[in-house]
Amino acid sequence: MWLGYWFIAIFAFCASNFSQAQTSWPETNTSATTTLIRGGWIFDSLRDERRRNSGILLQGDQIVAVDTAQDTVTINSKLIQLTDDQTILSGFIDLHAHYSLDFFYEGRVDEAYYNSLVYLANGVTSTWSAGEMNPQRIIDQRNKIQDGEAIGPRLLSSGPYFGGFRCEYDVKVAEDDCVAWPNDITDDEIRQEVDYWTNTGIRSIKIKQSTPHETKIIIDQAKKHGLTTTGHLANYLVEYDVSTLDAITMGMDRIEHQLLLALSPQEADPNELAEIIQLMIDKQVYYDPNLQMYGSVNLRQKHIHDMIWTDEAKYFTPYAKGLLEARGSPPPESDWAEYRQRVIELLELYKAGGANLIVTGTDEPVYTTLLAGFAYHRELFALVDAGLPNAVVLKAGTINGAKALGIDNLVGTIKPGKLADIIVVNGNPLKDITAARDIAHVIANGIIHNPNNLLQSVENRIGPKNKDDHEFWMLEIPPLRRENTSSR
Ligand SMILES: [Zn+2]
Known part of the structure; x- marks a missing residue:
């Protein structure tokens, strides 16, 4: 339960006097609203424990003081008074977000x-x-959020997939062609693609279904622009187009989903896994296990109340909900044997000293009446259920993700000078990871949101409204080669 925040005027302080009195703080816009968060506990993403919060002061979009003794607020200030059972965390980061939905089974x-x-x-x-x-x-929404014209998280974009997966699931084997990533794509075309998307402001590149030769060019060209890369490497069903070891040697910065191709512990080669993990630690390559996606329907059945705790279907339009329900549950993404192998890979990385390399990603392409935003908490739960300590999981979701994306100078910890991306949850997520989903306040870029109001505004909104509203929801795959590339 939260006590709310009040506009409190104390004394005759004007905003300028207030800022002069605090000269040790970083330069910020003095006309910006200040917010004092008092009470509760802080988990600051660098520690394995909570400490009491005496005060966090925000000004505009920045954190200006932590553990401050200040207990008054000025005429332009807000006070968020927390209860003793609330915990403050750095905002979560999803390293494998999908904003995609598929209502017709024809592509996301x-x-x-x-x-x-x-x-x-x-x-x-x-x-x-x-x-x-x-x-x-994604770019349009990213820009609107950046410019304060829309509400949302900081959208760091990837551009399209780099590789044959640009054609979604149409490409099954290496011989299949994709108009958006032709089999005879030239080295120059690959470099031009990296350059083009770099200029749109993407943060990192996702490689999926590219050959070793193509992968090397993508990674090299990305590095020229200071961009990182990650890959889904088990791409053409049983054909390994780029092995994890080769990709890391080429300079890939992160690995998604899996380290070995093995589909069960019986098939796995422990020596190969040990070699990969050692190389990941040597080169500080991040790993995004996406366990909730692998566990999918099996894991949801096993932990029904911890995986599904709210009605997510109500956010779809009635028509869209009808489409999804008529289709029924998709088959599991993997069976228990494969899931166990993915858990082994994660735990081996952790035991070898790779806790700082684990990041949190949902990978929830929506085929059901479940949504990616909620999937984040399915992933936190799955990581704890797999055997990682809660503190390790909370760091994976905050500081590790920030470092992996190269934005740890801005976000990922609660520290003066960083952006005010802060959440307040009811309970102690170090004891019970599901407390992380019981959110009282979300502060993103200094703006305070009430999560219930946000969710209410989405009810009955996602998806087509009726049979005449399909166009927006149909996949289009633009060819790589065409005269006018500006309309991509
Ligand atoms: Zn994905």
């Missing part, structure tokens, strides 16, 4: 407006979308 499309609100309501204040079907939609 990205919807960034309402999904952004759902993410934010779940305490996720930054996302990197790991391969976009409609990159321009």
